[in-house]
Amino acid sequence: MNGSIISAVIAIISMVIGYFLQVASYWAKDFIDSRKIRKLTVDDLLYPLVRVSDELVGRTYHHAKDDFKRDDGRPETVDAVSNPDQLYDVYLWARFWAHTSAIRKNILSYKLSQTPEGKSLLRFLDCLEAIKVSIVPRSYQRLVGDAFSDELGVKEGVSYYRFTKMVQKDPFFAETLNGVNMLFVRAFEDKEFRHEFVKYTIVIHAMVEYLDEEKSVSSTRGALANKLDHKHRNDLKYRILRKYTPLSGTQISKYT
Numbered sequence: 001m002n003g004s005i006i007s008a009v010i011a012i013i014s015m016v017i018g019y020f021l022q023v024a025s026y027w028a029k030d031f032i033d034s035r036k037i038r039k040l041t042v043d044d045l046l047y048p049l050v051r052v053s054d055e056l057v058g059r060t061y062h063h064a065k066d067d068f069k070r071d072d073g074r075p076e077t078v079d080a081v082s083n084p085d086q087l088y089d090v091y092l093w094a095r096f097w098a099h100t101s102a103i104r105k106n107i108l109s110y111k112l113s114q115t116p117e118g119k120s121l122l123r124f125l126d127c128l129e130a131i132k133v134s135i136v137p138r139s140y141q142r143l144v145g146d147a148f149s150d151e152l153g154v155k156e157g158v159s160y161y162r163f164t165k166m167v168q169k170d171p172f173f174a175e176t177l178n179g180v181n182m183l184f185v186r187a188f189e190d191k192e193f194r195h196e197f198v199k200y201t202i203v204i205h206a207m208v209e210y211l212d213e214e215k216s217v218s219s220t221r222g223a224l225a226n227k228l229d230h231k232h233r234n235d236l237k238y239r240i241l242r243k244y245t246p247l248s249g250t251q252i253s254k255y256t
Contacts (some may be wrong), residue, residue: 045106046117047217048155049099050208054218056092057205063089064198064227068188078167078181079174090180091163094148096204100125101145102154117211120246124207127244128200135193135200140179147176195232198224202236206247206255223255 063071074086081087103112103125112118129138136144151166151173152158167174186193202223212218225233237256241247 045103045112046121046211049096049103049121050212051217052092052096052099053204053208054212056096057201057208058219058221059089059092060197060201061205061221061224063184063187064194064201064224067227068184068194071184071188074181074185074188076178076182076185077175078177079171081181084164086181086184087164087167088160089184090177091160093180093183094144094163094177095154095158097141097145098148098152098154099145100128101142102149104142121207121211123244123246124203124210127203127240128207130240130244133200133203133240133244135183135196136179143176144180147173195228198227199232199236199240202255203240203245206241206245206251210245210247210251225256 071086072083074083075081078087078090081090103121106112112122127133129141134141148154148158151170152162167177183197187197188194202225205221205223208218225236228236233256237252241252241255242249
């Protein structure tokens with residue numbers, strides 16, 4: 001009898017130990033998978049976007065610091081642009097939207113909503129695509145991004161030289177980018193739109209610094225809120241950054 005009881009107890013203990021080992025195995029697998037997802041998010045999506053965005057912000061801030069005064073008569077169509085500096089603006093914005101489009105396509109495969117980095121990244125992208133924030137319709141933003149990535153790719157880091165060759169080679173590709181070029185035409189001519197353009201770029205700047213707090217791949221630069229009037233600064237502070245982004249009040253104050 002005692003032997004039967006002991007055997008039963010041993011069996012129960014074995015079952016309990018087996019259960020806990022199984023739970024621990026699942027927990028360990030989830031932990032490892034989570035770390036893998038976070039690494040993929042950072043290495044494959046976040047840092048490449050940060051690098052592209054950082055260059056974009058620096059270039060656009062260059063124009064904003066001069067109040068968009070030095071443009072030497074920019075043509076309205078990309079195929080008529082001969083100034084390398086002017087075409088470079090188009091290149092940076094098209095490449096930026098190529099990366100955001102690629103991220104949207106990979107939301108599920110990278111399980112972005114399951115990591116803190118992914119959630120923050122998606123909040124910024126949602127902000128940049130919000131109707132009363134974006135400077136172009138979402139459909140056009142996607143068109144430009146897809147055109148760039150389909151024709152030139154994104155992962156290998158497309159050179160400016162290859163981009164200029166594609167503009168000359170493919171009239172439809174060049175025509176697709178006309179709306180990007182018009183952003184600068186409008187910014188140099190229209191003060192009201194210029195404020196919207198600067199606000200949008202400040203959001204990208206905030207995204208870069210939030211996602212790359214340690215400055216692993218981005219530069220250190222001051223925000224350009226002084227280029228906004230009181231109305232647009234308040235809109236940036238109290239509506240855009242506070243409503244749409246993960247920034248704290250202290251972080252928001254840096255950009256407004």
